[in-house]
Amino acid sequence: MPFASWLSKAATILICKSQDHPPARSNPLAPPPARSNPPPGPHPHAAWIEDQLLAFIVSRILQAIPVVLVVGLIAYAMFAFVGDPVTIMLGTDYTEAQRVALVKQLGLDQPFFVQYAKFMWAALHGEFGISYRLARPVTDLLAERMPATLELAATASVFALLVGVPMGVYTGIHRTAASRLFMVFSLVGVSLPTFLIGILLILVFSVWLQVLPSFGRGDVVRFSHWSTGFLTVGGLKALVLPAVTLGLFQMTLIMRLVRSEMLEALRSDYVKFARARGLGPRAINFGHALRNTLVPVVTIAGLQIGGIVAFSIVTETVFQWPGMGLLFVQSVQVADVPVMAAYLVMISVLFVGINLVVDLLYYAVDPRLRVAR
Amino acid sequence: MSAAAPRAPGALARWWDSDLAYSFRRSPVAVAAALMLLVILFGAALAPWVAPHNPLDLASLNLMDSRIPPVWDAEGQSSFPLGTDDQGRDILSGILYGVRISLVIGVGAVLFAVVVGIAAGLLAGYAGGAVDAVLMRIADIQLTFPAILIALLVDGVVTAALPQEMHERLKVQVLIFSIGISFWPQFARTVRGSTLVERGREYVMAARVIGLSSGRIMLTHILPNVLGPVFVIGTLTLGLAIVTEATLSFLGVGLPPSSPSVGTLIRIGNDFLFSGEWWMTIFPGLALVLLVLSINLLGDWLRDALNPKLR
DSSP: OHHHHHHHHHHHHHHHHHTOOOOOOSOTTSOOOOOOOOOSSSOTTHHHHHHHHHHHHHHHHHHHHHHHHHHHHHHHHHHHHSOOHHHHHHOSOOOHHHHHHHHHHHTTTSOHHHHHHHHHHHHHTTOOOBOTTTOSBHHHHHHHHHHHHHHHHHHHHHHHHHHHHHHHHHHHHOOSHHHHHHHHHHHHHHHSOHHHHHHHHIIIIIIISOOSOOSSOOSOEEOSSOEESTTSHHHHHHHHHHHHHHHHHHHHHHHHHHHHHHHHHHHSHHHHHHHHTTOOHHIIIIIIIIHHHHHHHHHHHHHHHHHHHHHHHHHHHHHTOOSHHHHHHHHHHTTOHHHHHHHHHHHHHHHHHHHHHHHHHHHHHOHHHHHHO | OOOSOOOOOOHHHHHHHSHHHHHHHHOHHHHHHHHHHHHHHHHHHTHHHHSSSOTTOGGGOOGGGTTOOOTTSTTOOTTSTTOBOTTOOBHHHHHHHHHHHHHHHHHHHHHHHHHHHHHHHHHHHHHOHHHHHHHHHHHHHHHHSOHHHHHHHHHHHHHHHSOGGGHHHHHHHHHHHHHHHTTHHHHHHHHHHHHHHHHTSHHHHHHHHTTOOHHHIIIIIIHHHHHHHHHHHHHHHHHHHHHHHHHHHHHTSSSOTTSOOHHHHHHHHHTTTTTTOTHHHHHHHHHHHHHHHHHHHHHHHHHHHHOGGGO
């Protein structure tokens, strides 16, 4: 298994890296020694860790399979209960023989679970049928719109992390007017619905100031399967408002999380001890406190990627962003089941994948998890 | 202080002396949020009497009144304090009626989620074994997805499965169902956790020893002891449920313009943002934010007040 071995090697590197904590010293009151790099060569427990990690990954993947199967079942059940594809495809003028032939051709005369298995098999090969609304293969529709959604989600996540973490650290350390202002701001950010943030931003920056576009992706550069807005000024400008709208909720969430974790860490014994050792505030705040807030932050930030993709439905509708979320909303409005089913299955695979990666990162960041297993 | 013999305090006085009421009086934020919420609640509940116009009465609309700006604008009219929309409907009246619908759906959805969640949580925690594993597995799978996605999907499927002529009539019920179903796992998991703790307590054992049925133990003995966190999560979920309903209506799969909720009003107003008629969007949006903010602030306060660690 070349892939698995590569993955576990990558994780081992991550693990070894996260272990260059200040080494334990016999005399805690002695001045801290110069920070030494870990000895070169493989980690002493590398082989053991690799086995553990492999078992962990395999068990997580085994847990993920039923989730995807159940979601696929729900997606398929939509076909069974919502609308009748035969009448949709035949129109109004048809004979009974034509109907029976089509039913047979579509395999609708077979038992439910046989049909379900066929659906999952086709889905595994990326085939989700043809959109009722647009009369085009669903896979093509999704592939066309995926770059827009992914670029938007990625920009929003980077924005949320780059602004949220420093703000959280600042409000955690300082008790100033600015920090109280940030907290009020974050409370408003949590209470403001996503679509309202988008509307307000459009009103201020597009209608009143007229500096940023309010809909579409601007100019995009097309490669064979990918269209990007990162390479043109118009594309980047068009990205600003949607990305801020989408990332704002995540940003306030990360900020509040980092703040509360920082407060907790700064009260803990090891920080008091670090202070007693005479470490400077910089080393305490960032080397000790922030470092230990990273586990929950990684988890939440990772899990929030799923939230970002889901909320991109709303953001894309506000900004008429030509992504998968807009396609999904338009499909829900007219009950375009193939698109809904495909989106659902794809999102579930994405979410399960994200959860898996988050678990692995968790494993890499928190050494206690490795010992416990 | 009167010299009269102390009387047994009434229910109101006892409540006034309780820890919860004390911490409420001491928190200016909670008092302000409660006052704001009360104003909104009264406005919504008494909408037919308070609102200057009836936005649902199509006969009273006059297209001559359309697109009037708020009263402080030079072109504003005192009979339409917050202006009118493109159909000549009064924005303030629309908001009062809209908040009413939003609240009905929000409260209905939370109650639905609470009932389903408590039932599933009690059952999973008390029965354990396979029941527990199956229920919590379902909850876990659902929690992987954001609530808005579930609500959107359930709404789409249920609406499509219903016959066309029932869509408008049953929309409120469909929304309550789809939003409620997307929030039950939080309640189920909390109740299950507390039930696991309570199950091992002496009073439950005693109840079992005197031969009470499992259903009776769950409902009359365990349930009252696991309700505390449910109140907190319920309050915070109410804010989320109202936002979810507004979002669905904004996306065009919620309430139709004929019986607009706040989200529908924002959706209608959004089309006129670029022609400069900002009041059609901003005022309903402001109402939504104030409503959700006051509920969230009260929820935050309740969580802190009920958490003995923070006392």
